[in-house]
Amino acid sequence: MTSRTLNLVLAASASLAFSVGAMAAGKYGPGASDTEIKIGQTMPYSGPASAYGTIGKLHQAYFKMVNEQGGINGRKVNLISLDDGYSPPKTVEQIRKLVEQEEVLATFNTLGTAPNSAIHKYMNAKKVPHLFLSTGATKWADPKAYPWTIGWNIAYQSEGMIYAKWLLKNKPNAKVAILYQNDDYGKDVLKGVKDGLGAKAATMVVKEATYEVSDPTVDSQILTLQASGADTFINITTPKFSAQAIRKAFDSGWKPLHIVNNVGASVGSVLVPAGLDKSKDLITLQYYKDPNDPQWKDDPAMLEWRAFMGRHYREGDPKDASNMYAYLTAQTLHQVLKQCGNDLTRENLMKQAANLKNFKLPLLLPGMAINTSPTDFFLMEQGQLAKFNGTQWVLFGELIGAND
The missing domain is CATH 3.40.50.2300 (Response regulator)
Incomplete structure (x- = not known):
């Protein structure tokens, strides 16, 4: 083997070794490395x-x-x-x-x-x-x-639409009162409800009330909604305010069909503080297994x-x-x-x-x-309704999507 040939072989070997090493090391952006x-x-x-x-x-x-x-x-x-x-x-x-x-x-x-x-x-x-x-x-x-x-x-709009479609089928003459957080989250669920009710939204939704995350309580809003004569309450709130709304509605003697959005429906962080007895017959949407449900x-x-x-x-x-x-x-x-x-x-x-x-x-x-x-960034597109029996959520019906 000539010295020139040997040099070419060594250069090729070095190049191959570098390539393999680079592949093993990987390609990295900020915050990532071999370790x-x-x-x-x-x-x-x-x-x-x-x-x-x-x-x-x-x-x-x-x-x-x-x-x-x-x-x-x-x-x-x-x-x-x-x-x-x-x-x-x-x-x-x-x-x-x-x-x-x-x-x-x-x-x-x-x-x-x-x-x-x-x-x-x-x-x-x-x-x-x-x-x-x-x-x-x-x-x-x-x-x-x-x-x-x-x-x-x-998606919050999908969740709201599912509640609306269920109401149209099961309680088409409902008088609906809605409490929602006054931000993009609350307005998103609200839009889903109204889109789902369609033309009937104008007559079915009899009262709306909002709250700010800085508010100490939502007690006054619950009393306002109760005074509307609504027989159905859609509760679009985060845990602290969800617990307050559930407790205040019960304590004030208001007994509507009470739907609480998924983010405010945890047994541990919402229903226990509100009172399990005061949470009985609530309805929500679930898309993952409830750790409190004995069926699991x-x-x-x-x-x-x-x-x-x-x-x-x-x-x-x-x-x-x-x-x-x-x-x-x-x-x-x-x-x-x-x-x-x-x-x-x-x-x-x-x-x-x-x-x-x-x-x-x-x-x-x-x-x-x-x-x-690359054109569909929705991970969760279905859910199933559940009713609280005083101890745990009980699923009913079938998986449903907003467009079903």
Whole structure:
């Protein structure tokens, strides 16, 4: 072999070794490396929505467990979870810190419609994945205008439409009073209700009342709605105010058909504080298994969930549906990070989030699966109605979608 040939062979070998090494090392965006995946979020650990703080605490427990088991594709997840007090200006401040100082790969499950609305344009301008938001606002599924944002919850408008369609079928002459949070979240569910009622909305909805998250109580609003003569009450509130509304309606002697939206229907964080006896016969929409429902007592996925709570998040309340929700959202992010393989760029992370195919989480209701595409950012499109019997929610009917 001539020296020239030997040099060519050595150069080729070196080039091949470099290529293999580069492939093994992977492709990385900010916050990712051979050993770490840095993810950020804000949560209301304080303030009027602090009941939701347990979601962020469970996320931290979940990824601590994942890291102890070896991480995802050999990398540890570093979840940085900051308190925003459910205050949009604070959310902006904390998210900027996560993106510009911590340089996270993505944000995950940031909670609340108003907080996420405050960072919506910023995240897309920065081209940072704004993943699996903890809010059902319909605007999170707009891949054309906001390709870096994707929600997780069932869309609020879809939920409102499902309640409306059920009322039209089962109580077409209802006199409906509605309490809603005065922001994009409350208005989104309200729009779904009215769209679902269609032409009958003008006659069926007899009274509306709003509240601000800074209000101490909603007692006066409940009395106003009661005075309208309504026989049906649609309660579009977050946990603190949902508990207040349930308790005040009962204590004032008002006994309407009471529908409470999914985000305000947790047994642990809403119905127990309101009073289980005062919560009897409430109706809500569910799309994942209720940890308080005895029909799931021996369900393998539920047993696994309870084991997780007992081992990794003992301070969490297994009765609180927010903890079940947190577990499901963490599993979804886990799957997407796994699908990324060794390409942990922001572009590929968003691509994988928009490429979930028949992804079945065992704690979703039977028959449900998650599917996304580059043109469809809705993860949850179905649900099932449930009635509270004084102890737990009892499912009835079949899975239903807003367009069914």
